[in-house]
Amino acid sequence: MSLREISISLPNRPGTLARVARTLAKDRINVAAISVDSTPSKGRVRLIVNDPDRALKLLSAAGYGAEVREMIAVHLEDRAGSFLRVLEILAQEKVNLQSVAILVAREGNQTLAALSTDDLRRARKVLAAAGFASQRAERIVSNADLLASAPTIPSESVALLL
Secondary structure, three states: OOEEEEEEEEEOOOOHHHHHHHHHHOOOOOEEEEEEEEOOOEEEEEEEEOOHHHHHHHHHHOOOOEEEEEEEEEEEOOOOOHHHHHHHHHHHOOOOEEEEEEEEEEEOOEEEEEEEEOOHHHHHHHHHHOOOEOHHHHHHOOHHHOOOOOOOOOHHHHHHHO
16 A cells, blocks of 8 residues: 655745645544745645545645655664665665655654655665565555554644644
């Protein structure tokens, strides 16, 4: 099962991100990971949610243009240089990294990270060969059950957290 990230461009104005969060929270879409960066005029929000198909429908109905990107889950040793090794393997194979999300999920004593690249099939192959990617890690962090073991946060709290 794949992991997908939703990306949205928004105007950089107070309350804009809260409206996105409210749209998702009122229909109980859980946000597992979020990244926001901006310029003075616009922002880019990347989300990993438990139900990306339903989130896309909700966001589209609310007038937000969203893109979806498939990601690969890799496991990292909890030590300096582990992520660097993943980056070096991708660079050596000329696979361009597009986004990264460090996930709360863990596999044993390893942290899981989600990556999107310009060549996911090749990235999956070379990282699996190097021992970083595994089908087990991919199953652990599918969108549907990413938050299965996390405590439930009331939907009205999501806007406060964001």
